[in-house]
Amino acid sequence: MSKTKIPFYRNPKIRSLFVQIFVLSLVSFLIFSIYQTTVSNLIERGIQTSTSFFDDVAPFKIGFSPFLDFDLGKTTYIEVFYIGILNTILIAILGIIASTILGFIVGIVRLSPNWLASKCALVYIEVFRNVPLLLQIMFWNFAVFLATLPPPKKSIEFGFLYLNSRGLHTPIPYVEDELRFNFWIFILLMTAVGCIFLSKWAKKSFEHTGVKRPVFFYNFLIFTILATLSYLALGGPLEFDIPVLGKFNFKGGGQLPLPLFSLWFALTIYTSAFIAENVRAGISSVSTGQLEAANSIGLNRTQTINMIVIPQAMRVIIPPTISQFLNLTKNSSLAVAVGYEEIVAVWAGISLNQTGQAVIIIAMTIIVYECMSLFTSFMLNMYNRKVQITER
Amino acid sequence: MNKNEVFIKLPDRPPPSSTVGIIAWTQKNLFSSTTNALTTILFFYLIYLYIPPFFDWAIFNANFSGSDRSICDANKAGACWTFIKVRFDQLLFGLYFASNPDQIWRPVVALSIFVLLLIPLVIEKTPHKKWLLIFLLTIYPIIFITLVYGGYFGIPISNTTQWGGFLLTFALAFVGIVLALPIGIILALGRRSEMPIIRALSVTYIEFWRGTPLITILFMASVMLPLFFPSGVEFDKVVRAMIGITLFQSAYTAEAVRGGLQAIDKGQSEASMALGMGYWQRNVFIILPQALKISIPSIVNTFIALFKDTSLVSIIGLLDLLNMSQTASRSLDWNGYDIEGYLFAGFIFWACCYGMSSYSQKLERKLDTEGRTE
Numbered sequence: 016m017s018k019t020k021i022p023f024y025r026n027p028k029i030r031s032l033f034v035q036i037f038v039l040s041l042v043s044f045l046i047f048s049i050y051q052t053t054v055s056n057l058i059e060r061g062i063q064t065s066t067s068f069f070d071d072v073a074p075f076k077i078g079f080s081p082f083l084d085f086d087l088g089k090t091t092y093i094e095v096f097y098i099g100i101l102n103t104i105l106i107a108i109l110g111i112i113a114s115t116i117l118g119f120i121v122g123i124v125r126l127s128p129n130w131l132a133s134k135c136a137l138v139y140i141e142v143f144r145n146v147p148l149l150l151q152i153m154f155w156n157f158a159v160f161l162a163t164l165p166p167p168k169k170s171i172e173f174g175f176l177y178l179n180s181r182g183l184h185t186p187i188p189y190v191e192d193e194l195r196f197n198f199w200i201f202i203l204l205m206t207a208v209g210c211i212f213l214s215k216w217a218k219k220s221f222e223h224t225g226v227k228r229p230v231f232f233y234n235f236l237i238f239t240i241l242a243t244l245s246y247l248a249l250g251g252p253l254e255f256d257i258p259v260l261g262k263f264n265f266k267g268g269g270q271l272p273l274p275l276f277s278l279w280f281a282l283t284i285y286t287s288a289f290i291a292e293n294v295r296a297g298i299s300s301v302s303t304g305q306l307e308a309a310n311s312i313g314l315n316r317t318q319t320i321n322m323i324v325i326p327q328a329m330r331v332i333i334p335p336t337i338s339q340f341l342n343l344t345k346n347s348s349l350a351v352a353v354g355y356e357e358i359v360a361v362w363a364g365i366s367l368n369q370t371g372q373a374v375i376i377i378a379m380t381i382i383v384y385e386c387m388s389l390f391t392s393f394m395l396n397m398y399n400r401k402v403q404i405t406e407r
Numbered sequence: 408m409n410k411n412e413v414f415i416k417l418p419d420r421p422p423p424s425s426t427v428g429i430i431a432w433t434q435k436n437l438f439s440s441t442t443n444a445l446t447t448i449l450f451f452y453l454i455y456l457y458i459p460p461f462f463d464w465a466i467f468n469a470n471f472s473g474s475d476r477s478i479c480d481a482n483k484a485g486a487c488w489t490f491i492k493v494r495f496d497q498l499l500f501g502l503y504f505a506s507n508p509d510q511i512w513r514p515v516v517a518l519s520i521f522v523l524l525l526i527p528l529v530i531e532k533t534p535h536k537k538w539l540l541i542f543l544l545t546i547y548p549i550i551f552i553t554l555v556y557g558g559y560f561g562i563p564i565s566n567t568t569q570w571g572g573f574l575l576t577f578a579l580a581f582v583g584i585v586l587a588l589p590i591g592i593i594l595a596l597g598r599r600s601e602m603p604i605i606r607a608l609s610v611t612y613i614e615f616w617r618g619t620p621l622i623t624i625l626f627m628a629s630v631m632l633p634l635f636f637p638s639g640v641e642f643d644k645v646v647r648a649m650i651g652i653t654l655f656q657s658a659y660t661a662e663a664v665r666g667g668l669q670a671i672d673k674g675q676s677e678a679s680m681a682l683g684m685g686y687w688q689r690n691v692f693i694i695l696p697q698a699l700k701i702s703i704p705s706i707v708n709t710f711i712a713l714f715k716d717t718s719l720v721s722i723i724g725l726l727d728l729l730n731m732s733q734t735a736s737r738s739l740d741w742n743g744y745d746i747e748g749y750l751f752a753g754f755i756f757w758a759c760c761y762g763m764s765s766y767s768q769k770l771e772r773k774l775d776t777e778g779r780t781e
Contacts, residue, residue, distance in 0.1 A: 031601070031602045034602065034605070035602050035605060038605060038608065039604050042608060049635045052634070052635060052636060052637050053634045056633070056634045057634065059638060128436070128439065128443065129436065129447055129450075131436075131437060131450045131451065132447070132450050135450055135453075141761060141764075145711075145715075145756070145761045145764060146760070147715040147718040147729065147756050149718045149719055149729060150752060150753050150756065153733065153749065154746075154749040154753065157745060158745050158746040158749050348620040348623065349622060359620070363626050367630065373631050373634070374631065374634070377626060380623050381619050381623055381627075385615070388614070388619075389618070
């Protein structure tokens with residue numbers, strides 16, 4: 016019987032090679048033709064795409080740039096770009112901290128044995144995650160805060176915080192004397208290192224002898240006492256600039272302008288609803304068998320929560336929560352609606368309108384977000400790898 | 408002696424009154440311990456503080472009658488639903504249909520057909536669901552365009568530039584899901600392909616769109632899209648937004664479908680290969696029908712996110728539901744009643760999203776138990 020020869024076009028290797036070359040050339044052709052039409056369109060409209068506008072002076076004002084000094088008539092476009100990035104990072108960090116705290120609280124209340132509390136948390140979650148974020152931002156900013164907050168003279172006070180129609184005034188720390196401050200930081204670092212050693216030793220001795228010491232409490236005590244004592248001994252190396260009500264407005268201190276405050280508020284509420292749901296799902300994912308086993312080997316309630324529930328729940332909670340942090344950062348671009356000066360507003364908005372350099376500006380904005388996204392997935396992968404190693 | 412006489416089955420005694428009924432329930436769920444009781448009191452106080460005033464404002468003191476702002480101005484203690492009533496057509500169907508009341512049957516019919524198609528899809532026992540879904544995703548868009556856009560059968564054209572309100576929100580979201588689904592399936596297959604170049608291209612595409620916020624993509628679509636096409640090809644703003652949304656959504660759909668593909672056992676693919684099926688036969692007849700069924704909840708979830716995100720088109724100046732209610736509440740006639748506008752738009756968004764998310768949660772639970780019984 017003669018062996019029938021398989022024709023070459025039936026060979027999977029050759030076919031896959033052919034398909035890949037075909038798709039690649041198609042995609043390259045598409046990109047190339049888009050590139051060519053773009054170039055010819057730009058020439059037709061008389062737009063010269065170049066980065067030379069970076070060093071031009073930006074002819075508009077940026078009200079809020081706490082990290083870089085803004086000077087109308089001096090600040091260049093590239094500095095505007097940096098201010099935008101920094102402001103995005105600021106709102107991202109503020110939002111992440113607040114929404115994590117609020118999200119964990121709501122998630123735990125959702126699991127409370129108390130029926131009423133649990134239902135209230137459910138309503139909170141279902142209401143806030145099913146209404147568009149943009150609508151929430153506009154609602155809080157235009158319909159609530161702008162309409163109801165009092166003028167600076169009648170600010171609402173929480174301790175040293177003052178809330179009024181212009182924003183939230185906060186005390187800001189500042190360093191009086193570099194040398195004393197650095198010395199204080201050095202003492203704090205040394206104390207922290209000591210605390211870490213103490214807890215390592217406590218863990219080791221627990222593994223050897225089984226004697227559990229309240230080491231967290233000791234560390235907390237040591238750290239607070241030493242920090243306070245050294246602060247007093249050094250004569251207050253860190254001072255606080257507290258806002259004081261002047262004739263019309265507050266003087267001194269820091270200010271979160273109202274758009275930032277409303278954006279922060281809305282982002283926090285919106286994201287916390289998602290985080291609360293993650294927390295609930297994570298804690299309920301720990302099977303009852305685990306709790307029963309913990310009970311049967313005689314662990315008490317605190318031990319069960321600390322050693323059985325939290326480690327297993329965290330493994331489920333953290334990955335989606337990190338994605339929520341990325342979502343929050345991306346969602347901060349909605350600031351454009353209320354006028355907080357982050358990267359999309361000042362760069363892809365005002366700067367683009369002023370210079371007309373659409374290609375470069377949009378590309379740079381996208382690159383900034385892509386970097387943040389890559390950073391987040393890098394962190395996620397690292398976390399997942401760490402969790403996988405602890406698994407059997 | 409007859410045994411049956413000795414063991415006469417007595418009727419069950421009722422459970423002790425302390426374990427059933429409203430009092431026992433209250434005791435168990437609200438006052439089981441001191442902390443529990445304190446929590447209950449705290450939450451009752453919070454509800455008492457906020458909920459009755461809200462209902463007073465929104466319902467009992469609210470203004471429903473009249474056709475201009477004089478009534479609302481006279482009674483500031485209640486919400487001004489007169490505003491919503493007067494501007495209802497505009498908020499739901501946009502400026503064109505609000506100014507041509509004789510044409511308003513078109514979006515009403517189009518949306519009613521959608522609802523009529525959707526109801527049997529949600530009911531569990533409907534036969535031929537697959538064909539219904541395919542009808543909804545292929546033929547229905549044509550019906551929608553014929554009715555709402557017009558141009559055929561003597562129906563006057565309503566330009567997309569004049570679309571607005573809930574109709575525009577619906578159109579954007581629906582276009583997003585209809586066009587993104589096939590692209591997303593191709594991308595998901597590409598991402599799991601064994602050919603390195605195809606895989607790399609799919610991954611790049613998916614991660615690129617997923618890493619950027621939609622608002623940047625919409626800016627890009629409205630500023631840069633005209634540059635990408637030869638001069639003479641013109642899109643209006645709505646179509647540009649639709650293109651941006653489709654590109655964005657296809658990446659998310661791809662990830663949802665990929666989740667389904669990953670859940671299919673490798674044996675399925677191997678068995679179909681052993682039967683001599685080719686790549687496309689294998690995927691179209693064996694893998695995808697199973698994978699898509701599993702990924703429906705995640706696709707619905709990405710669709711909920713998209714539905715909420717369509718509100719971003721108001722930043723590039725389209726009059727969707729959010730922007731329409733904002734614009735209406737800032738008009739001279741109704742200036743100052745923006746809370747009512749936001750609440751109305753928010754309620755419609757909430758109702759749609761909550762409905763979809765309950766459906767997808769139900770489906771998830773069902774799929775979950777199916778997986779366990781196997």
